[in-house]
C-alpha cells in the first residue's frame with residue numbers, strides 16, 4: 282500500500298514539475314508493480330500510445346501481473362527519472378524503448394546494479410546490458426521499404442528517378458537497420474545508373490515538423506526528386522504535405538512504416554506507395570511473456586541472437602516478421618483488427634474504403 286501511494290505521489294510530482302505529461306497505468310491498486318515499462322514518446326509514431334501501450338497492458342492483465350506503463354514524452358531526463366522511480370519502487374523487470382543508447386545504457390546499468398532484470402523493447406540499446414531484446418526484423422523492414430519503392434516506380438514507369446531519403450533519428454539503432462535494408466535494395470540501382478542518388482538525411486528525433494522542413498529544402502535544391510524513402514508513416518505524411526503544396530502528391534511515390542490510420546489513409550488516397558505492417562500485438566505479447574518469466578526468476582525462450590556492435594556481445598532476442606502493405610492489401614491490416622475501419626474510413630475515405638473492400 283505504502284509503495285503504491287509513494288508511486289502515485291512521485292508520478293504527481295513529475296507531472297506537476299511539468300517535465301513530461303506522463304500517464305500511468307497501474308493494475309492491482311496499492312500493490313507493487315512488478316514490471317515497469319517506459320515508452321519513448323507519443324509523436325514520432327502513433328503506435329506507442331495506440332498499439333504498444335494497449336497490447337502490453339492487455340498481455341500483463343491477461344497474465345494477472347502488476348505493471349506500470351509510462352511514456353517519457355521524448356524527454357531524456359524524464360525517461361531517467363521514471364526509470365529511477367521504478368527501480369526504487371522495486372520492480373522486478375524494467376522494459377524500455379530507449380530515446381538514445383546513452384540514456385538507455387545508463388538506466389539499464391542502474392537497473393542491473395539494483396538486481397532488476399531488463400528488456401530492450403523494439404529498439405536495441407547499443408552498449409547496453411539488457412537481458413533480452415524483442416523487436417521486428419528491422420533490416421527486413423527496410424528491405425520491404427526499398428522493394429516497395431522499386432515496385433511503385435516500376436508501375437509508374439519512372440526513368441532514372443532521383444531518390445530522396447528521410448531516415449529516422451540517427452540515435453535510434455532501428456533507423457540504421459531500416460537504412461541498411463533500403464540502401465541494400467537501392468544501392469545497386471544507383472550503381473547501375475537505373476536510379477539517381479538524391480538527398481539523404483537523418484531526421485532528428487523522428488520529428489515530423491523537421492521532416493517537413495528538410496523535405497521542403499530537398500525539393501528546392503533538387504526539384505526533380507522522383508521517389509521518396511520515408512522511414513515511417515509520420516515522416517511520409519510530412520513529405521506528402523510538401524508534395525501536396527506543389528500538386529505532386531500521388532505522382533511521386535513515398536514509402537512509410539507502422540500501418541498507422543493516417544498511413545493507411547494516405548495509401549488509399551494514392552499519396553503513399555506503401556507502409557510496413559508490424560503487428561505490435563505479437564511484439565507486445567512476446568515481450569510480456571519474457572518479462573513475466575524474468576519476474577518469476579525463470580529463463581525466457583528466445584529465437585534469435587542480435588549482435589550489439591558497440592557492446593560487442595550477442596543479445597538473446599525475438600525478432601518478428603514485418604509485412605508490406607500497398608493499396609491492394611490495406612484491407613488485411615483492418616481485417617486483422619490492428620486498425621479499426623472507423624479510424625480509417627472517415628469523411629472522404631468512406632468511398633475509398635468501400636472501393637478497397639473495407640467494411
Ligand code: BGC
Pocket residue numbers: 325326328403404449453455456487513514538539
Ligand atoms: C520504431 C518504429 C517507429 C519509430 C519512431 C522506431 O524505433 O521501430 O516503429 O516508427 O521508432 O517512433
